[in-house]
Amino acid sequence: MSFTRRTFLIGAGSGLSVLVLTACAVDAQPEPTPSPTRTATGVVPSPASFARSAWGKDSFARGAVSFMAVGSTLEHRRALSVPLLRRVFFAGEATSVDDAGTVLGARLSGRAAAAAVAEVGNANDRIAVIGAGAAGAEAAKRLTENGFDVVVIEARKRTGGRIDTVSGDAWPFPVELGAWRISDVDLIAELEGLGVSTVELGAATDSSVFRSTTGESGSDDVGAVAVESALAWAKQQARDESLKTSLEESGADAAAAASDTGELSGGDLLGQHLATLATVYGADASELSSWFTGDDVGSARVVTGGLRSAIDDSLDGVETFLSTTVVGVAYSDERVSLRLGTGESLSVDRVVVTVPLGVLQDDGIDFDPLLPFEHRTAIAALGMGTIDTVWLRFDEPFWTTDAVLWNLVGTEDEITTWYNLEPITGEPVLVGVVGGAAAERTELLSDDELTTTVLQTLAPFAR
Template identity: 30%
Template sequence: MYSVFSASTVAVGSQFVRSQPGRASRMEIQKISTKTDYEVIIIGAGAAGLAAARSLQDAGREVLVLEARDRIGGRIYTDYSFAFHPIERGAEYIQGENVITWKGIKQYGLKTLPVFEDIKHAFTYFNGKYLSVKQLYKDSKLQALDFLVSRDSELFELAEQWVKAGKPDTTAAKLLAANNVRFSPESYRLVDNSFSSEYAASLQQLGVYGLLEANYEGDGDRSFRVKKGYSHLLKLFANDLNIRHSTPISKIIWNSDRVQLQTDKNETFTAKKVIITVPLALLQSNAIVFEPVLPPEKRAAINGLGIAHVTKLILKFDKPFWSKETELILTTLDTQMWWRSGWGRKKEAPVLTAYTGATNAINFSKMGRDAAIDAGLRDLEKIFKIPLKRRLTDALFIDFRTDPYSQMAYSYVPVGGTGLRKKLAQPVDNILFFAGEATNVNRPSTVHGAIGSGLRVAREVLGIKSSMVN
């Protein structure tokens, strides 16, 4: 396809225009019709895209949202048919009692279900034994327990000391080694699984400076589910927005005056400004071609951040075989963490979810659905020491890595990556804008972080200066 920035004749609809070489030249894009030319176009109808669209439309801007899937939500996707209550295929929790998501919850009068409220409902599978975390703390002087992922983890204390001393960035694993923190293989796996299931990246991948960059300050410590499902919240949020589904963008032709978007069906849209909210992995894989290419500093930010992977195994059984006290199980197995998918509901389906990140998630992805389900069942049989295959009635295998419109779960900051989120978030020529969890410096890898980035980018498009950190 000819570039509008080359000295060539370019076909735009049924019109032909002449363009001059060079990035600074004016791009002459002809309006195809009033239905395809907009003030602002947003690519992606996930949490970030919808937040930006809602904010801009409420400010009186003409906005079109282009979504590749046949639904809204992106990596938020509630299943309403697997069980008699909602099951989250994607993002599951509101992570914090003070986060911006609550504005929507309160606005629409939605109910939530608290989760992970009491440590007595948390269990571990460690050294071949199934124990409550409380019992493990009581019976053991295990050093690893102080390093499990939490805001009070000693790993973060070591990281703060490391950074304060001005030492060069390194991985979390090397940080532990440098401080003579030694674990048995089983203990290391417990700690690594706790971080891998939280960040979708392992201790060998996570950069020390990046761990501290995302501080989630003021978010709160409690977690909740949306009772009617996350998708229900987004459906209400998206009401009356102009959204076009099944419209993946394959090419963005731009300069400082205007943007032309091309789909894989040879449709064309034009806009004065474009907001790009697609997952980081799509930018890294060049799923969308930019013409001209993005500036070097933007490409460096895109390629310098890490893409993290998650799989979810959602297994439904004939009846519960776990105790009423069991809500969460942190393991040293390949299925790193299990939880009850309907915890807190008055009527609960017998469903367990395994949440697996980092290398283990990639391994499950490579196995494929059936083998991954079998592996998950074997892990549960180890934990509970009972045969389960005949008791399984249905199963879902969620693999974000193989989803063509995600290709990842969420982002992380590797060694040397501090500051790249901020650079990724910066507009290009005041015409290309970027949002999504990967652009949120303080609250990445969360739904509320994605929402915050959408609100931030809407302010940028509107030209509103704000000291608010997204």
């Protein structure tokens, strides 16, 4: 994939001005953060390689995924996708009614936006796509196939958006600091066609272990039953409540706490189940809508060959500019003018905006005129959650369990959900996943502090 210099002719008032965007070379794959030298913590050795994400602190994302906050409805997602004056179109996982928070939802929204542009566009239209993530790449690909003159403008120095592939000698395969589990069969087939490998993760309950300092269990029936009961109760109520409130008022949390679970506390099992849900939605039970939150984490495949390859393949041949921010969108029924972070302007016929919900909530783009009330209401009502991953590679396994999903129960540790990739890849790699407020707290830790913390967290699995 290549990124080339491009000259734009821009209508400015009554005359024409020329804007040259500096060519942006493709960045080399970033090396993962070097592992600090340290002694083993207990019986857990220091990792040979370490990498982490921090999506909540990322100024170009302001979070990892959108979620249904208390009081939000699916109409808010639909409203966010409504075009403006047939000139401004929106895409991204937050606009997806059925597949929000997923790569599939982002890709489908990009296709939908491209189809909407094609219905009203003219053959010679110049179309800008803001964002080179899954939605933007898909929209750009479809628009280009329809014969439009397309330019993609990306604020980052790389493509991918919230897909962030890291590779190097420190890792046996490329690791994904953003989206890393996929279930989109079309995308899986596309990756296979590109020679990108994926491995079956399997349903979480098929190979899982719940462990504390005092006991162990192979299932989480207590937590799952409690949440299912609370959600069913909530749908019979007159108004939406948080999942936390529904658990309390339905009595589901009390029933879980009173359950006879043997070595592990029923209340602790429920707490870990909620922590796992936070790794899916990026939000805690106190924030999640009881009406529009599901409890099925499902099965998926782990991408081990570089998920960003699919993005770059979609953008192959499309004019793409990196390290270029769009800070303003002025639109009328005739044209669209984009104001860049450099102070320069770019005039196009139509634009597809694919920036994350968090950027819209943070007023990262100034719209002129102001977005309609329905759009602003949707942006305010929906939630933007934080999910982070920590990848660790060891020289050899220190653990004895073959379970893929590890759950820490009854602990004050922040990262209590871990995936053991050794049984499915043959490599001693662990992935810690954390969501909600716990993710926000871990982002405050330095690499050294986080590594020390997770080595202590993993001690129960070294028995």
